[in-house]
Amino acid sequence: MIEKIDVRGLSCPLPVVEVRKRLLAVNEGMFEVLGDSGTAKDNLVRMATNIGWKVEYKDCGEEFILYISKERQTKEKI
Amino acid sequence: MWEKFLKSRKQIIFTGVFIGVFAALLQRWGNPPNMGICVACMLRDISGALGLHRVGVVQYLRPEIIGFVLGSLISALAYKEFKPRGGSAPIIRFILGFWAMVGALVFLGCPWRTLLRLAGGDANAFFGLAGLVVGIWIGVFFLKAGYNLGRYQRSSSFIGWIMPVIMVGILLLLIFKPHLPSGVVFFSIQGPGSQHAPIFLALLIAMVIGFLAQRTRFCTVAAVRDIIIIKDTYLFTGVMSLLLAALISNLILGQFNFGFQDQPIAHNNQLWNFGGMVLAGLAFTLAGGCPGRQLFLSGEGDADATIFVIGMIIGAGFAHNFDLTSSPNGPGRWGPAAVIIGLIICMIIGFSMSDQFRKKREA
Numbered sequence: 001m002i003e004k005i006d007v008r009g010l011s012c013p014l015p016v017v018e019v020r021k022r023l024l025a026v027n028e029g030m031f032e033v034l035g036d037s038g039t040a041k042d043n044l045v046r047m048a049t050n051i052g053w054k055v056e057y058k059d060c061g062e063e064f065i066l067y068i069s070k071e072r073q074t075k076e077k078i
Numbered sequence: 079m080w081e082k083f084l085k086s087r088k089q090i091i092f093t094g095v096f097i098g099v100f101a102a103l104l105q106r107w108g109n110p111p112n113m114g115i116c117v118a119c120m121l122r123d124i125s126g127a128l129g130l131h132r133v134g135v136v137q138y139l140r141p142e143i144i145g146f147v148l149g150s151l152i153s154a155l156a157y158k159e160f161k162p163r164g165g166s167a168p169i170i171r172f173i174l175g176f177w178a179m180v181g182a183l184v185f186l187g188c189p190w191r192t193l194l195r196l197a198g199g200d201a202n203a204f205f206g207l208a209g210l211v212v213g214i215w216i217g218v219f220f221l222k223a224g225y226n227l228g229r230y231q232r233s234s235s236f237i238g239w240i241m242p243v244i245m246v247g248i249l250l251l252l253i254f255k256p257h258l259p260s261g262v263v264f265f266s267i268q269g270p271g272s273q274h275a276p277i278f279l280a281l282l283i284a285m286v287i288g289f290l291a292q293r294t295r296f297c298t299v300a301a302v303r304d305i306i307i308i309k310d311t312y313l314f315t316g317v318m319s320l321l322l323a324a325l326i327s328n329l330i331l332g333q334f335n336f337g338f339q340d341q342p343i344a345h346n347n348q349l350w351n352f353g354g355m356v357l358a359g360l361a362f363t364l365a366g367g368c369p370g371r372q373l374f375l376s377g378e379g380d381a382d383a384t385i386f387v388i389g390m391i392i393g394a395g396f397a398h399n400f401d402l403t404s405s406p407n408g409p410g411r412w413g414p415a416a417v418i419i420g421l422i423i424c425m426i427i428g429f430s431m432s433d434q435f436r437k438k439r440e441a
Contacts, residue, residue: 009229011166011366011382012295013303017221020308036232038159039295047308062161 003029007044008036008063015040016047023053023068033066041066090316093290098323100283101194104142106331107275111342112198114324115142115287116191117369118182118358119343121387122394123271124248129262130395135269139252141281143373144245149288150377151242157293162238164381167227170427171365171382175389176396177420178361178369183394183403184354184413185209186344189298189368192355193317195344197324199336202346209352213359214302217428220364221307224433230382238379241387252277270343288374297371299362347408350417354404357420364427 005022007015019033035041041057041064048055053070101114113119119136126137154160182188185206187195192210195203217225251263266272274280290296294316301313328334338346345351362368365386367375372390375383397403401410429435 009163009166009231011227011230013221013300013307013366014226016308037161038157042295046312047310050308050310 001029003031005031005033007040008034010040012037012039012043016043019044019068020047020051023048023051023070028070028072030067030069033068034063035066036063044068087312087315089290090294090296090312091319093287093294093296094316094319094321095323096290097190097287097296098197098320098325099327100287101190101320102197102324102327102331102333104275104280104283105333107279108273109275109280110270110273111333112195112200113187113191113270113343114194115284116187116194117143117146117373118179118188118390118394119186119191119270121179121369121390122183122398123266125391125394126266126271126398127251127262127264128391129260129264130391131398132264133398134264134271135266136271136398137264137266138271138274139248139263139265140274141249141252141277142284144249144252145281145284146288146291146370146373147241147245147377149285149290150292150374151288152285153289153292154378159292160238160379162233162235162379162381163230164233164237164385165228166230166382167431168382168385170227170431171386172389172392173423173427174361174365175372175386176393177424178358178365178386179390179393180397180402180416180420181213181354181357181359181361182369183397184409184417185351185358186354186404188358188370189362190320190370193298193321194324195341197321197334198328198341199334200341200344201336201338202341202344202348202351205348205351206355209355210299210359211302212352213356213361214299214363215306216356216360216425217363218303218306220428220432221303223435225364225428225431226433227382227431230380233381235379237381240381241376241384249281288377291370292374292378295371296374297367299359299368300371303363343406345404345406345408347404350404350409350414353414353417354409357417357424360421360424360428364424364431
């Protein structure tokens with residue numbers, strides 16, 4: 001299941017704080033983050049990558065969607 | 079791939095180095111000592127030039143401030159990031175700007191000048207830096223507790239142009255220097271306000287800084303905050319580049335003088351060097367960024383950042399009129415009391431705007 005997070009209208013650093021909290025809580029899965037500022041996009045991509053999540057994004061006019069995903073790691077399977 | 083779009087460290091390092099080198103050079107070309115750039119001091123000088131305070135030695139319309147906003151505006155327009163927006167608790171942002179300025183003027187410098195004072199050998203700035211870090215750390219405590227000033231709203235382009243238009247107005251006042259019967263516009267004839275680099279040189283350098291900082295999101299407060307909260311050193315790299323570049327430039331230019339005593343535009347009451355910057359650091363963190371960042375945001379259409387900057391300008395007026403600001407002799411008569419009051423107010427804002435404490439109260 002894809003979880004959606006809407007960070008539109010949130011000033012720095014709230015998008016990063018909010019999304020990071022959600023990512024760390026599950027440590028695997030897929031999130032779709034909707035945002036509207038270049039700063040939030042840059043920061044979210046950097047933050048998610050730093051903690052080992054895969055990030056792809058799509059620009060939609062003045063907004064963007066980030067697809068942040070992480071599969072269960074092999075170690076955890078064992 | 080998205081990786082192509084990631085800002086590389088090269089850009090943030092270049093931005094930090096550019097600011098550090100040109101801050102030292104601006105001092106060489108006329109700006110006050112260890113004050114090649116100081117966002118708080120320069121806004122305070124503008125406040126004085128407009129007559130919001132009457133301390134004759136700190137009144138000048140600093141073109142650096144104008145350049146920061148206009149450089150950011152140009153960058154935002156060029157890269158389609160000019161997004162007029164506002165409405166995220168503007169009155170709170172005004173109050174935070176006000177108290178951030180009071181704290182900065184008790185220390186005698188914003189986070190930028192804290193670094194530049196260190197780079198000039200002013201050891202008193204270590205206490206200011208320690209205070210800044212503690213203030214940011216307290217702010218992070220609230221952020222982790224769900225501190226939130228609410229979402230901004232996209233708005234008409236008019237709202238985004240307010241700060242750039244104000245800056246053009248200030249530039250016109252600086253160029254034409256009108257003298258009204260009230261005495262404004264005031265320009266210091268002695269003291270730090272009388273020391274300044276050539277107008278258009280300072281304006282041009284500041285515009286380049288504004289452009290670079292808008293692109294890289296350069297922020298001295300977020301540099302520390304991001305390390306504490308998300309273990310990210312990207313912005314910190316830029317801040318360290320600034321410090322090192324300014325230090326090396328000062329050594330080359332003969333502007334480095336290490337010690338606690340007789341440092342320019344500084345005092346050595348360490349308790350209030352520390353305390354002033356705890357207040358400033360907390361207020362900046364609760365507002366989302368350092369004063370430079372607030373100027374760059376106001377240039378890209380953020381009306382909330384504009385309100386914060388106006389809070390700083392008004393705060394400077396109050397701080398001087400009510401004897402809150404420090405001088406080389408130490409804190410003003412009511413400076414320490416003001417820092418304590420400011421800290422209490424910022425803590426109340428932190429607690430009242432954090433989800434965790436809000437839920438507890440509602441339960």
